[in-house]
Amino acid sequence: MAEDHSALIAKLTDAIGAAYVLTDPTDMAGRLVEDRGLYTGTAIAILRPGSTEEVAACVRLCAAAGVAIVPQGGNTGLVGGGVANGGVILTTDRMNRIRNVDATNATLTVDAGCILANIQQAADDAGALFPLSLASEGSCQIGGNLSTNAGGTAVLRYGNMRDLVLGLEVVLPDGRVLNDLNGLRKNNTGYDLRNLFIGAEGTLGIITAAVLKLFPKPVTRATALVACDGPQAALALYTRMRAQNADTLSTFEYVERMALQMVLDHAHGCTDPMAEVHPAYCLIELTSANAADTLDARMETALEAAFEAGEIHDAVIGASEAQKDALWALREHLSESQKPEGASIKHDVSVPVSRVADFITTAKAACLAHMPDLRPCPFGHFGDGNLHFNLSRPVDMDDATFLAEYPTFNRIVHDIVHQMDGSISAEHGIGQVKRAELRRYKDPVALELMQQLKSAIDPANIMNPGKVL
Known part of the structure; x- marks a missing residue:
């Protein structure tokens, strides 16, 4: 009853x-x-x-x-x-106010229900940048971004969501309100309560507002799509780009041909900017708030050296804003372009940047050994070690049969991640999907502390029960 x-x-x-x-x-x-x-x-x-x-x-x-x-x-x-x-x-969808813009302090105070794209626009209107950028930015809300410690395509330059916030307002499980809405960059007054709630996925309280960091607005950018043989060549190119352009390098994304082909097949208006097919590609962007910076020249210099070193085979540098946006579209449509190809098993993982290439090679080989007709689609934020190691089902296999292999592929991929001192969740969180996996791989002492925190803050377990722990 x-x-x-x-x-x-x-x-x-x-x-x-x-x-x-x-x-x-x-x-x-x-x-x-x-x-x-x-x-x-x-x-x-x-x-x-x-x-x-x-x-x-x-x-x-x-x-x-x-x-x-x-x-x-x-x-x-x-x-x-x-x-x-x-x-x-x-x-929190009704809670969508921009509460305050402080240009001098370079902060934006917002309600948790503000859509990310609207926050980006509010920062732009203030002559500044809020750098968090995700495929779902037109509908995701900043409270959810905070609760999952979202990453996106600009982590390489600006950091995760945890790095982009100064203060929070949180409703606790008993209804009290924690008011920590300060815009301070230095505040050494005890425990860092703010970071308890970022990445907690709503299991400790409800974020209702945040003070976000703003950054100088880029006024010039250079965007390139570069073709290479695979992850080892991409890692060599990334090392070169970081050494020569660390002050302006905002994006270094990796995409293998199979994933790119799905975009070309299914994303309206996307075309291959290169005449020949290549095994893998890197999307690279340099940005600067200084209009005098000659970013195209810096990009060309680095890529010319990469050509001479045999690291890359071809490159297209966007000559106009429209061309730059077209190159970005090839990356931004990746997730949605996988859907028409049938079921996919997704892994959001991270390893040290030095191990990214080894991880891709090792994990692909292990997954293909288990299912030879599998279609691996690794792509993602190569420059910060975060990969979306997605596996599309074999063409002749039905979705249900393939998805039944989820536990097996999780074990294959996550064991390799663990062996490489990585994380089984880089930016999507734990939720329900990875609860058992967390207990398998997380340090037991860390798990015990997490449970003690949960019990202390939410003893009745009413906040998002059954998630994370």
Whole structure:
């Protein structure tokens, strides 16, 4: 017999308004399914509070009733972290204010529900840059980016989400509000509470606002797509680019031909900028806030030396903004272009940069040894050691049969990652997908400390239960 939550629903309705407490299955449907469709959840209601005070009121009521809360941003996650298994979903989509722009302090204070692209635009309007950039930036929210410690294509230059925030406002599991919304770059007053909540995937509290760092706005850029033989050549090229252009190197992305071919086959308007087919490619971008910097010349100098060293076979440097955007499109459409090719098994991993090439070679060989017709599609943020080691199913295999191999491929890939002192989750989080994997590979003492923190902050385990730990 289903538990009666009518009294709680009535109190939540009084707290935030009937229009913002959704209980109709049709209204809730879109929030119950993970982006890739691998997880479908259940919930008694979806709550849409419009302020920190309303979030706190909702949390207090749910805590008193012993009802679990699943915080949810743009619902663009890939590991089932925002999927509810009962309880309520609390979404911050109505909390989308830019609270303050401080140009002198180079900070932007925002509500957690602000869409990433809108934050980028607000920074641009202020003559600055907020550098976090993801494929889902048109729909993901900054609260979710913080909760997963998102990375993206500019980590090489600017760091992960953890490096891009100075202060947070968080509603704790008992409804109290932690106000740490400062714009200080130096604050040595005890434990770093802010970083407890970044990357915690909503298991310790609900981020409601953040103070973000701004950076000088780039006014010039050089963008190149470079062809090479594979990961070892790419690593040699990256080492060269870093040595010659460390002050301007913002992006170094790696894409193998099979992944690029999927983009050419399925992404509208994308064409191959090179006359010949090559085994692998690197997307490189230099940026500068100094208009006098001759970035194209610097790019050309480095690539000419790489040609002479036999590291690369061909290169296309964007001659206009449109051409640069077209080169970026080849990278940005990778994830969506895999979908028409059937099921894929995805790994978001990182290893030391010095081991990236070895990892790709070793992991591909191991996976192909298990399934010779497999189509490996490694791509990603080569310059910071983060790869999306995706595996597309064999052409003649059905999706269900292939996805049944998920545990086997996880063991193959993650064992290699662990042997190379890497991480099984670089930027997507743990969620539900990697809970067992975390316990297999994480240091036992670290796991014990994580559990103690969870128990201390959320003793009733109402915040996103069943995720991470």
